[in-house]
Amino acid sequence: LITITMQLKLVRTMWGVFDHTNPLPHEWEPTLKKLKEEGYEAIECCVGPFNCFASNKDLFQSLRAKYGMDLIMQAHTCSYPVSSRVVADHIASLRESVKDAKTWGAVMVNSHSGSDTWSMKQNLEFFRACLEIEKDEGIPIVHETHRRRVLYNPWTTRDVLQELPSLKVNADLSHWVVVAERVFDEKYDDDWPAILDVLATNVNLIHARVGYAQGPQVPDPSAPEYSAEVSSHLSWWRAIWQGMSKRGMAIAYVEPEHGPAPYLHTLPHTEAPVADLWKVNSWVGRQVARHFKETTF
Numbered sequence: 001l002i003t004i005t006m007q008l009k010l011v012r013t014m015w016g017v018f019d020h021t022n023p024l025p026h027e028w029e030p031t032l033k034k035l036k037e038e039g040y041e042a043i044e045c046c047v048g049p050f051n052c053f054a055s056n057k058d059l060f061q062s063l064r065a066k067y068g069m070d071l072i073m074q075a076h077t078c079s080y081p082v083s084s085r086v087v088a089d090h091i092a093s094l095r096e097s098v099k100d101a102k103t104w105g106a107v108m109v110n111s112h113s114g115s116d117t118w119s120m121k122q123n124l125e126f127f128r129a130c131l132e133i134e135k136d137e138g139i140p141i142v143h144e145t146h147r148r149r150v151l152y153n154p155w156t157t158r159d160v161l162q163e164l165p166s167l168k169v170n171a172d173l174s175h176w177v178v179v180a181e182r183v184f185d186e187k188y189d190d191d192w193p194a195i196l197d198v199l200a201t202n203v204n205l206i207h208a209r210v211g212y213a214q215g216p217q218v219p220d221p222s223a224p225e226y227s228a229e230v231s232s233h234l235s236w237w238r239a240i241w242q243g244m245s246k247r248g249m250a251i252a253y254v255e256p257e258h259g260p261a262p263y264l265h266t267l268p269h270t271e272a273p274v275a276d277l278w279k280v281n282s283w284v285g286r287q288v289a290r291h292f293k294e295t296t297f
Contacts (some may be wrong), residue, residue, distance in 0.1 A: 034295070040285070047100050097111070114124075143167065171199060217258055
């Protein structure tokens with residue numbers, strides 16, 4: 001019997017680093033080099049019109065190979081802001097995005113999927129089609145627990161996963177915290193442990209952003225006033241890692257994903273950021289690495 005120890009792969013979001021409107025290709029190599037030195041082994045960028053590397057695909061691919069970075073590509077069905085509520089439009093949009101992501105050598109597609117306005121019948125119609133696309137294209141597709149999308153809250157997500165247990169999820173639990181206006185507490189939310197158990201059997205990617213009751217992103221997770229929120233999120237991530245390990249997964253992709261304004265708080269009038277975004281994500285990455293190492297699988 002061979003026991004495989006699950007490996008952590010830290011992913012860094014390119015959101016807030018590079019932008020498709022001002023791609024700054026001369027900064028790509030020093031940025032990837034710095035990420036490699038900080039222990040990152042993968043990056044996530046958008047597919048399609050928001051792709052910050054589209055201005056020079058060959059250069060990006062050569063640098064990605066040089067620094068050994070896996071690529072996760074983020075899709076937005078029917079764009080952002082969402083342009084349609086029609087299920088068929090979202091299915092067609094995802095298929096196009098997945099085909100594009102494959103030309104970039106992505107190891108995974110992370111999708112902001114569907115519409116929060118749909119009925120459960122529409123949700124299931126959409127996700128069944130997503131599973132067919134995943135099978136046809138031969139690339140993992142994870143669906144993010146994101147506001148405005150189908151999986152915007154824990155209870156809808158639980159119900160979808162119970163119907164479609166093979167669906168893969170990107171757990172960004174900060175969105176659920178702001179949607180529900182609370183950090184989940186087992187005493188009040190007695191269904192939370194069961195929801196976390198269901199989630200842990202389906203997650204292939206974690207967006208490690210710390211949310212709080214009034215927003216999807218605490219201004220600076222290293223500040224002591226947010227220690228309770230950080231502790232809760234870390235406990236949830238550990239539970240998910242343990243579920244991933246039990247499923248025999250070889251790699252746990254975890255991505256510090258604190259973002260720029262308006263997620264990052266700014267001062268009134270000057271719009272100066274209240275924290276250094278790079279330092280914030282690096283801090284989260286260090287906490288993830290330490291707690292992953294201390295987690296028993």
